[in-house]
Amino acid sequence: MRRDIFTEEHEAFRDLVREFLAREVTPFHAQWEKDKVVPREIWLKAGRAGLLGIDVDEKYGGGGNPDYRYYAIMDEETGRAGATGLGFFVHNDMIGQYLLRLCTPEQKERWLPGYCSGELITAIAMTEPGAGSDLQGIRTTAVRDGDYYILNGQKTFITNGQLADLVIVVARTDPEAGHRGISLLVVERGMPGFERGRNLDKIGMHAQDTSELFFTDVRVPAANLLGEEGGGFVGLMQNLPRERVTIGVYALAVAEQAYEDTLRYAKERTAFGQPIGSFQHNKFKIAELVTSIEVAEAYVDDCIEAHAEGRLSAVDAAKAKWWSAQVQNDVLDECVQLHGGYGFMNEYRVARAWRDARVTKIWAGSNEIMKELIGRDLGL
Numbered sequence: 082m083r084r085d086i087f088t089e090e091h092e093a094f095r096d097l098v099r100e101f102l103a104r105e106v107t108p109f110h111a112q113w114e115k116d117k118v119v120p121r122e123i124w125l126k127a128g129r130a131g132l133l134g135i136d137v138d139e140k141y142g143g144g145g146n147p148d149y150r151y152y153a154i155m156d157e158e159t160g161r162a163g164a165t166g167l168g169f170f171v172h173n174d175m176i177g178q179y180l181l182r183l184c185t186p187e188q189k190e191r192w193l194p195g196y197c198s199g200e201l202i203t204a205i206a207m208t209e210p211g212a213g214s215d216l217q218g219i220r221t222t223a224v225r226d227g228d229y230y231i232l233n234g235q236k237t238f239i240t241n242g243q244l245a246d247l248v249i250v251v252a253r254t255d256p257e258a259g260h261r262g263i264s265l266l267v268v269e270r271g272m273p274g275f276e277r278g279r280n281l282d283k284i285g286m287h288a289q290d291t292s293e294l295f296f297t298d299v300r301v302p303a304a305n306l307l308g309e310e311g312g313g314f315v316g317l318m319q320n321l322p323r324e325r326v327t328i329g330v331y332a333l334a335v336a337e338q339a340y341e342d343t344l345r346y347a348k349e350r351t352a353f354g355q356p357i358g359s360f361q362h363n364k365f366k367i368a369e370l371v372t373s374i375e376v377a378e379a380y381v382d383d384c385i386e387a388h389a390e391g392r393l394s395a396v397d398a399a400k401a402k403w404w405s406a407q408v409q410n411d412v413l414d415e416c417v418q419l420h421g422g423y424g425f426m427n428e429y430r431v432a433r434a435w436r437d438a439r440v441t442k443i444w445a446g447s448n449e450i451m452k453e454l455i456g457r458d459l460g461l
Protein backbone atom coordinates (compact mmCIF):
# COMPACT_ATOMS: atom_id res chain seq x y z
CA MET A 82 0.00 0.00 0.00
CA ARG A 83 1.26 3.47 -0.86
CA ARG A 84 2.27 5.56 2.15
CA ASP A 85 1.60 9.26 1.81
CA ILE A 86 3.04 10.78 4.97
CA PHE A 87 6.53 11.38 3.59
CA THR A 88 7.65 14.04 1.07
CA GLU A 89 10.54 13.95 -1.40
CA GLU A 90 12.75 15.65 1.20
CA HIS A 91 11.92 12.91 3.68
CA GLU A 92 12.76 10.23 1.12
CA ALA A 93 16.06 11.94 0.31
CA PHE A 94 16.87 11.81 4.02
CA ARG A 95 15.93 8.11 4.03
CA ASP A 96 18.50 7.50 1.28
CA LEU A 97 21.13 9.28 3.38
CA VAL A 98 20.33 7.15 6.45
CA ARG A 99 20.35 3.94 4.40
CA GLU A 100 23.67 4.82 2.87
CA PHE A 101 25.13 5.66 6.30
CA LEU A 102 23.95 2.36 7.77
CA ALA A 103 25.17 0.32 4.80
CA ARG A 104 28.62 1.95 4.93
CA GLU A 105 29.27 2.51 8.63
CA VAL A 106 27.16 -0.03 10.51
CA THR A 107 26.09 -3.20 8.66
CA PRO A 108 29.60 -4.48 7.82
CA PHE A 109 30.65 -4.21 11.49
CA HIS A 110 27.50 -5.11 13.40
CA ALA A 111 28.31 -8.82 13.80
CA GLN A 112 31.57 -7.88 15.52
CA TRP A 113 29.77 -5.37 17.74
CA GLU A 114 27.36 -8.16 18.75
CA LYS A 115 30.37 -10.18 19.91
CA ASP A 116 31.77 -7.11 21.72
CA LYS A 117 28.34 -6.50 23.30
CA VAL A 118 28.78 -2.78 22.66
CA VAL A 119 29.25 -0.42 19.71
CA PRO A 120 32.40 1.76 19.42
CA ARG A 121 32.11 5.40 20.46
CA GLU A 122 33.33 6.31 17.00
CA ILE A 123 29.97 5.37 15.43
CA TRP A 124 28.27 7.98 17.61
CA LEU A 125 30.72 10.62 16.38
CA LYS A 126 30.15 9.55 12.77
CA ALA A 127 26.38 9.77 13.27
CA GLY A 128 26.85 13.24 14.75
CA ARG A 129 28.91 14.35 11.76
CA ALA A 130 26.27 12.91 9.38
CA GLY A 131 23.59 15.02 11.09
CA LEU A 132 21.72 12.03 12.54
CA LEU A 133 21.76 13.17 16.18
CA GLY A 134 19.79 16.14 17.45
CA ILE A 135 17.92 16.72 14.19
CA ASP A 136 15.36 18.84 16.05
CA VAL A 137 17.90 20.75 18.17
CA ASP A 138 18.57 24.42 17.39
CA GLU A 139 21.38 24.94 14.88
CA LYS A 140 23.22 27.19 17.33
CA TYR A 141 23.95 24.05 19.40
CA GLY A 142 24.99 22.03 16.34
CA GLY A 143 21.60 20.43 15.73
CA GLY A 144 19.59 20.20 12.54
CA GLY A 145 17.03 22.83 13.54
CA ASN A 146 14.23 20.70 12.09
CA PRO A 147 11.35 19.86 14.46
CA ASP A 148 9.54 17.50 12.03
CA TYR A 149 9.20 14.14 13.83
CA ARG A 150 9.03 12.29 10.50
CA TYR A 151 12.82 12.52 10.14
CA TYR A 152 13.30 10.59 13.37
CA ALA A 153 10.60 8.13 12.31
CA ILE A 154 12.60 7.47 9.14
CA MET A 155 15.77 6.93 11.16
CA ASP A 156 13.98 4.45 13.41
CA GLU A 157 12.53 2.61 10.41
CA GLU A 158 15.84 2.31 8.64
CA THR A 159 17.72 1.29 11.78
CA GLY A 160 15.07 -1.39 12.34
CA ARG A 161 15.20 -2.64 8.76
CA ALA A 162 19.01 -2.84 8.92
CA GLY A 163 18.85 -4.87 12.15
CA ALA A 164 21.21 -2.31 13.69
CA THR A 165 20.09 -3.07 17.21
CA GLY A 166 23.35 -1.89 18.76
CA LEU A 167 22.65 1.73 17.91
CA GLY A 168 21.01 3.32 20.94
CA PHE A 169 20.19 6.37 18.84
CA PHE A 170 16.42 6.09 19.43
CA VAL A 171 16.97 6.45 23.19
CA HIS A 172 19.21 9.46 22.58
CA ASN A 173 17.01 11.10 19.92
CA ASP A 174 13.46 10.09 20.76
CA MET A 175 13.70 10.00 24.54
CA ILE A 176 16.56 11.96 26.08
CA GLY A 177 16.62 14.73 23.49
CA GLN A 178 12.97 15.44 24.16
CA TYR A 179 13.62 15.79 27.90
CA LEU A 180 16.60 18.05 27.29
CA LEU A 181 14.75 20.29 24.85
CA ARG A 182 11.71 20.60 27.08
CA LEU A 183 13.32 20.82 30.50
CA CYS A 184 16.87 22.24 30.24
CA THR A 185 17.65 25.75 31.44
CA PRO A 186 19.53 27.95 28.91
CA GLU A 187 22.73 27.25 30.88
CA GLN A 188 22.18 23.48 30.73
CA LYS A 189 21.49 23.68 26.99
CA GLU A 190 24.82 25.44 26.47
CA ARG A 191 26.60 22.79 28.53
CA TRP A 192 25.04 19.64 27.07
CA LEU A 193 23.42 20.15 23.68
CA PRO A 194 26.57 20.67 21.55
CA GLY A 195 28.07 17.36 22.76
CA TYR A 196 24.66 15.69 22.49
CA CYS A 197 24.44 16.67 18.79
CA SER A 198 28.06 15.80 17.93
CA GLY A 199 27.89 12.36 19.56
CA GLU A 200 30.58 13.26 22.09
CA LEU A 201 28.02 13.06 24.90
CA ILE A 202 26.18 9.73 24.73
CA THR A 203 23.04 9.69 26.87
CA ALA A 204 20.92 7.24 28.83
CA ILE A 205 17.83 7.36 30.98
CA ALA A 206 17.70 5.39 34.23
CA MET A 207 14.21 4.74 35.52
CA THR A 208 14.06 1.00 36.12
CA GLU A 209 15.37 -0.52 39.36
CA PRO A 210 15.77 -4.15 40.40
CA GLY A 211 12.55 -3.83 42.42
CA ALA A 212 10.54 -1.42 40.25
CA GLY A 213 9.93 -1.33 36.50
CA SER A 214 6.29 -0.99 35.47
CA ASP A 215 5.49 0.53 38.84
CA LEU A 216 7.69 3.60 38.56
CA GLN A 217 6.29 5.06 41.74
CA GLY A 218 7.95 2.17 43.58
CA ILE A 219 11.49 3.43 42.93
CA ARG A 220 13.84 3.61 45.90
CA THR A 221 16.71 5.73 44.56
CA THR A 222 16.89 8.89 46.66
CA ALA A 223 18.35 12.36 46.13
CA VAL A 224 18.64 14.42 49.31
CA ARG A 225 19.35 18.13 49.01
CA ASP A 226 22.57 19.28 50.73
CA GLY A 227 23.32 22.93 49.98
CA ASP A 228 24.14 23.28 46.29
CA TYR A 229 24.15 19.50 45.78
CA TYR A 230 21.89 16.46 45.86
CA ILE A 231 23.29 13.34 47.50
CA LEU A 232 22.20 10.49 45.24
CA ASN A 233 21.94 6.88 46.41
CA GLY A 234 20.43 3.89 44.64
CA GLN A 235 20.67 1.27 41.94
CA LYS A 236 19.27 1.05 38.41
CA THR A 237 19.13 -1.85 35.99
CA PHE A 238 18.44 -2.67 32.31
CA ILE A 239 19.78 0.74 31.23
CA THR A 240 20.29 1.09 27.46
CA ASN A 241 23.62 2.80 26.55
CA GLY A 242 24.61 2.08 30.16
CA GLN A 243 28.30 1.38 29.53
CA LEU A 244 28.86 4.20 27.06
CA ALA A 245 26.71 6.94 28.56
CA ASP A 246 28.32 10.24 29.51
CA LEU A 247 25.07 11.79 30.74
CA VAL A 248 22.49 9.73 32.57
CA ILE A 249 19.09 11.15 33.47
CA VAL A 250 18.41 9.45 36.78
CA VAL A 251 14.88 9.25 38.15
CA ALA A 252 15.11 9.69 41.92
CA ARG A 253 12.90 10.39 44.88
CA THR A 254 13.55 13.84 46.32
CA ASP A 255 10.59 13.73 48.73
CA PRO A 256 9.66 10.32 50.14
CA GLU A 257 6.34 11.63 51.48
CA ALA A 258 5.05 13.24 48.29
CA GLY A 259 4.13 10.22 46.11
CA HIS A 260 4.58 10.92 42.42
CA ARG A 261 5.14 14.61 43.21
CA GLY A 262 8.28 13.61 45.09
CA ILE A 263 10.07 12.29 41.99
CA SER A 264 12.75 14.39 40.23
CA LEU A 265 15.19 14.03 37.32
CA LEU A 266 18.93 14.52 37.92
CA VAL A 267 21.62 14.47 35.26
CA VAL A 268 24.58 12.40 36.44
CA GLU A 269 27.78 12.88 34.46
CA ARG A 270 30.57 10.42 33.66
CA GLY A 271 33.29 10.55 36.31
CA MET A 272 31.23 11.85 39.22
CA PRO A 273 32.62 10.09 42.33
CA GLY A 274 30.29 7.34 43.55
CA PHE A 275 28.79 6.68 40.09
CA GLU A 276 29.75 3.12 39.07
CA ARG A 277 28.69 0.99 36.14
CA GLY A 278 27.84 -2.63 36.86
CA ARG A 279 27.63 -5.53 34.44
CA ASN A 280 26.93 -5.17 30.77
CA LEU A 281 23.98 -7.56 30.99
CA ASP A 282 23.86 -10.89 29.15
CA LYS A 283 20.66 -10.75 27.07
CA ILE A 284 18.88 -13.19 24.73
CA GLY A 285 18.87 -10.57 21.96
CA MET A 286 19.95 -7.02 21.10
CA HIS A 287 23.51 -8.24 21.69
CA ALA A 288 25.36 -5.14 20.49
CA GLN A 289 23.43 -2.93 22.88
CA ASP A 290 25.16 -2.17 26.19
CA THR A 291 22.30 -2.72 28.62
CA SER A 292 23.67 -2.23 32.12
CA GLU A 293 23.31 -1.97 35.83
CA LEU A 294 24.22 1.41 37.32
CA PHE A 295 25.12 2.15 40.95
CA PHE A 296 25.03 5.47 42.80
CA THR A 297 26.69 5.76 46.21
CA ASP A 298 26.66 9.19 47.84
CA VAL A 299 27.09 10.83 44.43
CA ARG A 300 27.23 14.62 44.89
CA VAL A 301 25.17 15.87 41.97
CA PRO A 302 25.21 19.68 41.61
CA ALA A 303 21.76 21.23 41.99
CA ALA A 304 22.56 22.85 38.63
CA ASN A 305 22.05 19.35 37.15
CA LEU A 306 18.40 19.13 38.24
CA LEU A 307 16.33 18.73 35.08
CA GLY A 308 13.09 20.67 35.33
CA GLU A 309 11.58 21.43 38.70
CA GLU A 310 12.18 19.48 41.87
CA GLY A 311 9.19 17.13 42.17
CA GLY A 312 8.35 17.57 38.50
CA GLY A 313 10.05 14.37 37.32
CA PHE A 314 6.95 12.20 37.01
CA VAL A 315 5.09 14.78 34.94
CA GLY A 316 8.25 15.26 32.82
CA LEU A 317 8.32 11.52 32.10
CA MET A 318 4.61 11.35 31.28
CA GLN A 319 4.91 14.18 28.74
CA ASN A 320 7.19 12.12 26.53
CA LEU A 321 5.11 8.93 26.52
CA PRO A 322 3.36 9.45 23.15
CA ARG A 323 6.73 9.97 21.49
CA GLU A 324 8.35 6.91 23.05
CA ARG A 325 5.43 4.64 22.26
CA VAL A 326 4.92 5.65 18.67
CA THR A 327 8.67 5.28 18.15
CA ILE A 328 8.57 1.66 19.33
CA GLY A 329 5.62 1.06 17.01
CA VAL A 330 7.46 2.53 14.02
CA TYR A 331 10.58 0.49 14.78
CA ALA A 332 8.66 -2.77 15.35
CA LEU A 333 6.78 -2.59 12.06
CA ALA A 334 9.90 -1.74 10.07
CA VAL A 335 11.61 -4.85 11.44
CA ALA A 336 8.53 -6.94 10.58
CA GLU A 337 8.38 -5.51 7.07
CA GLN A 338 12.02 -6.34 6.36
CA ALA A 339 11.53 -9.90 7.62
CA TYR A 340 8.41 -10.31 5.49
CA GLU A 341 10.30 -9.11 2.38
CA ASP A 342 13.17 -11.50 3.12
CA THR A 343 10.66 -14.32 3.61
CA LEU A 344 8.71 -13.62 0.43
CA ARG A 345 11.95 -13.77 -1.56
CA TYR A 346 12.97 -16.98 0.20
CA ALA A 347 9.55 -18.58 -0.37
CA LYS A 348 9.89 -18.00 -4.10
CA GLU A 349 13.44 -19.37 -4.29
CA ARG A 350 13.38 -22.33 -1.92
CA THR A 351 11.90 -25.48 -3.35
CA ALA A 352 10.52 -28.64 -1.73
CA PHE A 353 8.69 -31.52 -3.40
CA GLY A 354 9.63 -29.98 -6.74
CA GLN A 355 7.98 -26.59 -6.22
CA PRO A 356 8.68 -23.27 -4.48
CA ILE A 357 7.62 -23.49 -0.84
CA GLY A 358 5.60 -20.29 -1.28
CA SER A 359 3.33 -22.05 -3.76
CA PHE A 360 1.93 -24.46 -1.16
CA GLN A 361 -1.46 -23.02 -0.28
CA HIS A 362 -0.78 -23.02 3.46
CA ASN A 363 2.39 -20.95 3.00
CA LYS A 364 0.81 -18.69 0.40
CA PHE A 365 -2.02 -17.90 2.83
CA LYS A 366 0.44 -17.35 5.68
CA ILE A 367 2.41 -14.84 3.62
CA ALA A 368 -0.83 -13.14 2.57
CA GLU A 369 -1.71 -12.82 6.27
CA LEU A 370 1.72 -11.38 7.08
CA VAL A 371 1.60 -8.61 4.50
CA THR A 372 -1.99 -7.77 5.46
CA SER A 373 -1.26 -7.49 9.16
CA ILE A 374 1.81 -5.32 8.54
CA GLU A 375 0.06 -2.95 6.15
CA VAL A 376 -3.04 -2.57 8.32
CA ALA A 377 -0.89 -1.83 11.38
CA GLU A 378 1.27 0.55 9.37
CA ALA A 379 -1.78 2.60 8.35
CA TYR A 380 -2.61 3.17 12.03
CA VAL A 381 0.98 3.92 13.00
CA ASP A 382 1.36 6.31 10.04
CA ASP A 383 -1.67 8.18 11.39
CA CYS A 384 0.10 8.33 14.77
CA ILE A 385 3.32 9.62 13.14
CA GLU A 386 1.37 12.41 11.48
CA ALA A 387 -0.57 13.19 14.64
CA HIS A 388 2.65 13.34 16.64
CA ALA A 389 4.34 15.53 14.02
CA GLU A 390 1.39 17.89 14.45
CA GLY A 391 1.50 17.68 18.26
CA ARG A 392 -1.91 16.00 18.67
CA LEU A 393 -1.08 12.35 19.44
CA SER A 394 -2.64 11.21 22.71
CA ALA A 395 -0.81 8.92 25.12
CA VAL A 396 -3.63 6.36 24.82
CA ASP A 397 -3.56 6.21 21.01
CA ALA A 398 0.22 5.88 21.19
CA ALA A 399 -0.24 3.01 23.68
CA LYS A 400 -2.47 1.25 21.13
CA ALA A 401 0.18 1.72 18.46
CA LYS A 402 2.91 0.39 20.76
CA TRP A 403 1.32 -2.84 21.92
CA TRP A 404 -0.30 -3.72 18.61
CA SER A 405 2.87 -3.17 16.58
CA ALA A 406 4.99 -5.09 19.09
CA GLN A 407 2.52 -8.00 18.87
CA VAL A 408 2.38 -7.88 15.05
CA GLN A 409 6.18 -7.78 14.92
CA ASN A 410 6.53 -10.86 17.13
CA ASP A 411 3.76 -12.80 15.33
CA VAL A 412 5.16 -11.96 11.89
CA LEU A 413 8.70 -12.89 12.85
CA ASP A 414 7.64 -16.19 14.28
CA GLU A 415 5.95 -17.13 10.98
CA CYS A 416 8.94 -15.85 9.00
CA VAL A 417 11.29 -18.10 10.98
CA GLN A 418 8.94 -21.05 10.39
CA LEU A 419 8.86 -20.39 6.65
CA HIS A 420 12.67 -20.41 6.58
CA GLY A 421 12.76 -23.90 8.10
CA GLY A 422 16.11 -24.77 9.73
CA TYR A 423 17.78 -21.73 8.18
CA GLY A 424 15.40 -19.57 10.21
CA PHE A 425 17.15 -20.83 13.34
CA MET A 426 20.63 -19.90 12.14
CA ASN A 427 22.13 -16.66 13.40
CA GLU A 428 23.61 -15.92 10.00
CA TYR A 429 20.08 -15.32 8.72
CA ARG A 430 18.67 -11.84 9.36
CA VAL A 431 15.26 -13.28 10.09
CA ALA A 432 16.67 -15.40 12.93
CA ARG A 433 18.41 -12.43 14.53
CA ALA A 434 15.32 -10.26 14.11
CA TRP A 435 13.13 -12.92 15.79
CA ARG A 436 15.50 -13.10 18.77
CA ASP A 437 15.80 -9.31 19.03
CA ALA A 438 12.06 -8.68 18.69
CA ARG A 439 11.05 -10.25 21.98
CA VAL A 440 11.95 -7.20 24.01
CA THR A 441 9.54 -4.94 22.13
CA LYS A 442 6.61 -6.38 24.09
CA ILE A 443 8.44 -5.70 27.36
CA TRP A 444 10.23 -2.36 27.24
CA ALA A 445 9.00 1.22 27.04
CA GLY A 446 6.00 0.14 29.07
CA SER A 447 5.07 -3.53 28.70
CA ASN A 448 2.18 -4.53 26.46
CA GLU A 449 0.14 -5.32 29.58
CA ILE A 450 0.71 -1.81 30.91
CA MET A 451 -0.39 -0.39 27.53
CA LYS A 452 -3.63 -2.38 27.77
CA GLU A 453 -4.09 -1.28 31.37
CA LEU A 454 -3.86 2.37 30.25
CA ILE A 455 -6.26 1.84 27.36
CA GLY A 456 -8.70 0.05 29.68
CA ARG A 457 -8.49 2.85 32.23
CA ASP A 458 -9.21 5.37 29.49
CA LEU A 459 -12.36 3.39 28.69
CA GLY A 460 -13.48 3.90 32.28
CA LEU A 461 -12.79 0.28 33.28
Ligand SMILES: Cc1cc2nc3c(=O)[nH]c(=O)nc-3n(C[C@H](O)[C@H](O)[C@H](O)COP(=O)(O)OP(=O)(O)OC[C@H]3O[C@@H](n4cnc5c(N)ncnc54)[C@H](O)[C@@H]3O)c2cc1C
Pocket residue numbers: 171204205206207208211212213214215237238239240241283286291440443444445446447448449450453
Ligand atom coordinates in the same frame (compact mmCIF):
# COMPACT_ATOMS: atom_id res chain seq x y z
C1 LIG B 1 16.86 -4.62 26.74
C2 LIG B 1 16.17 -3.70 27.71
C3 LIG B 1 16.48 -2.35 27.68
C4 LIG B 1 15.89 -1.48 28.62
N1 LIG B 1 16.26 -0.16 28.63
C5 LIG B 1 15.83 0.64 29.65
C6 LIG B 1 16.35 1.95 29.83
O1 LIG B 1 17.14 2.45 29.01
N2 LIG B 1 15.97 2.67 30.90
C7 LIG B 1 15.08 2.17 31.81
O2 LIG B 1 14.78 2.87 32.77
N3 LIG B 1 14.56 0.93 31.68
C8 LIG B 1 14.93 0.14 30.63
N4 LIG B 1 14.42 -1.13 30.50
C9 LIG B 1 13.49 -1.63 31.50
C10 LIG B 1 12.07 -1.86 30.99
O3 LIG B 1 11.43 -0.65 30.71
C11 LIG B 1 11.34 -2.69 32.06
O4 LIG B 1 11.91 -3.98 32.03
C12 LIG B 1 9.84 -2.77 31.84
O5 LIG B 1 9.24 -1.51 32.08
C13 LIG B 1 9.17 -3.80 32.73
O6 LIG B 1 9.56 -3.63 34.08
P1 LIG B 1 10.09 -4.91 34.92
O7 LIG B 1 11.13 -5.56 34.13
O8 LIG B 1 10.41 -4.43 36.28
O9 LIG B 1 8.84 -5.88 34.99
P2 LIG B 1 7.66 -5.84 36.06
O10 LIG B 1 7.15 -4.45 36.21
O11 LIG B 1 8.10 -6.55 37.29
O12 LIG B 1 6.55 -6.70 35.32
C14 LIG B 1 6.59 -8.14 35.26
C15 LIG B 1 5.36 -8.60 34.48
O13 LIG B 1 4.18 -8.18 35.16
C16 LIG B 1 3.38 -7.41 34.28
N5 LIG B 1 2.71 -6.34 35.03
C17 LIG B 1 3.28 -5.43 35.88
N6 LIG B 1 2.34 -4.59 36.35
C18 LIG B 1 1.17 -4.98 35.79
C19 LIG B 1 -0.19 -4.51 35.88
N7 LIG B 1 -0.52 -3.45 36.60
N8 LIG B 1 -1.15 -5.16 35.17
C20 LIG B 1 -0.83 -6.22 34.39
N9 LIG B 1 0.43 -6.71 34.28
C21 LIG B 1 1.40 -6.09 34.96
C22 LIG B 1 4.35 -6.84 33.24
O14 LIG B 1 3.68 -6.50 32.04
C23 LIG B 1 5.30 -8.01 33.07
O15 LIG B 1 4.73 -8.93 32.19
C24 LIG B 1 14.95 -2.00 29.55
C25 LIG B 1 14.63 -3.36 29.53
C26 LIG B 1 15.24 -4.21 28.63
C27 LIG B 1 14.89 -5.67 28.69
